[in-house]
Amino acid sequence: MAEEMKSKEKGPENVIFVGKKPNMSYVLAAVTQFTHGQKEIHIKARGQSISKAVDVAEIVRNKFVTDAKITKITTGTEQLKGSEGSSKEFVGVSTIEITMSK
Amino acid sequence: MAEEMKSKEKGPENVIFVGKKPNMSYVLAAVTQFTHGQKEIHIKARGQSISKAVDVAEIVRNKFVTDAKITKITTGTEQLKGSEGSSKEFVGVSTIEITMSK
Numbered sequence: 001m002a003e004e005m006k007s008k009e010k011g012p013e014n015v016i017f018v019g020k021k022p023n024m025s026y027v028l029a030a031v032t033q034f035t036h037g038q039k040e041i042h043i044k045a046r047g048q049s050i051s052k053a054v055d056v057a058e059i060v061r062n063k064f065v066t067d068a069k070i071t072k073i074t075t076g077t078e079q080l081k082g083s084e085g086s087s088k089e090f091v092g093v094s095t096i097e098i099t100m101s102k
Numbered sequence: 103m104a105e106e107m108k109s110k111e112k113g114p115e116n117v118i119f120v121g122k123k124p125n126m127s128y129v130l131a132a133v134t135q136f137t138h139g140q141k142e143i144h145i146k147a148r149g150q151s152i153s154k155a156v157d158v159a160e161i162v163r164n165k166f167v168t169d170a171k172i173t174k175i176t177t178g179t180e181q182l183k184g185s186e187g188s189s190k191e192f193v194g195v196s197t198i199e200i201t202m203s204k
Contacts, residue, residue: 074175077160
């Protein structure tokens with residue numbers, strides 16, 4: 001039902017959040033997902049980690065799971081709460097979600 | 103002559119190569135394209151600038167050209183020539199191309 005739809009987005013098992021660890025940590029996580037039978041994974045990141053998320057997806061498909069494809073990439077903006085008194089032009093942080101399927 | 107050719111900055115008029123300048127330089131370039139009648143622009147970047155390219159696209163569509171949409175995002179890997187003797191696992195550099203249309 002509705003819960004079934006949400007579990008696709010929320011289910012932590014096929015979502016990899018890319019942060020400050022080395023690239024290969026996330027590559028390993030992604031490869032593990034696929035080798036454990038997962039057909040679709042979501043690589044998410046925000047801010048400066050977006051570049052790393054793209055690196056991870058590219059490494060996975062070029063070097064490790066060559067039958068996996070990037071099927072969708074979406075970007076968005078998250079509004080930040082803090083930073084009071086900030087006069088920055090852009091008070092959001094960009095996000096990316098890369099969907100890979102095999 | 104040690105003329106610093108920024109070949110990355112060249113190209114068709116509706117292509118914006120995101121590099122080391124401040125975000126707003128590229129945002130301005132993109133907004134200018136749209137206000138001059140361009141219906142589609144391509145924002146390209148590689149390596150660490152990928153995050154900035156996403157920022158630029160998000161700023162453009164959220165703040166300046168709100169009827170523009172991100173219609174396509176593709177990623178790729180460019181092989182590096184240099185880096186002799188490098189034993190890095192990943193000798194490519196990731197690239198991104200964000201297509202925006204209005």
